[in-house]
Amino acid sequence: MKIGDLSRRTGVPTRLLRYYEEQDLLHPDRGANGYRSYPEAAVRDVQQIRGLLDSGLTTEMIRAILPYLSGPEEIVLPAEHLTPRTAALLEGHIDRIQARIDCLARNRDRLSAYLAAVRPDGGAADRRPAAGP
Known part of the structure; x- marks a missing residue:
């Protein structure tokens, strides 16, 4: 094509x-x-x-x-094809992903705490259930 x-x-x-x-x-x-x-x-x-x-x-x-x-x-x-350089690249990327996940979780928790502190219902009014399959 x-x-x-x-x-x-x-x-x-x-x-x-x-x-x-x-x-x-x-x-x-x-x-x-x-x-x-x-x-x-x-x-x-x-x-x-x-x-x-x-x-x-x-x-x-x-x-x-x-x-x-x-x-x-x-x-x-295959393990024999994984070079030290490729392994290091992938490990570095995994570390960056984990850092982003940690940052997002901290931000989520802070926002949730803020909503709980300022809303009489504890912020529950805007929580929506996760989308199902």
Whole structure:
């Protein structure tokens, strides 16, 4: 499929698809006319790249793990392929995620305490149940 088709199917602008190629995340074939040709699997790859970027991974980290992704929820990285550098990148990212989680939890608790202190009903009026499946 051509880059425009991949863009339409994934919702990712062609400019970003070219960037992913520059970052060695996508590997389209090139026709004699120079046009990019993407395999069907590129749709899944782009979706995984977007999900990983949205979770805060850098293109460097994604480049290291993308060949081992077997689906959106599973990474199959044989231990012999996990380099010390990749492990350090992933551990650093895990630490940053945990720091964000801790910060969000502190902010949630402070806001909840504030509402409980200023509302006669303890702030319960604005609490909504979590969305179900």
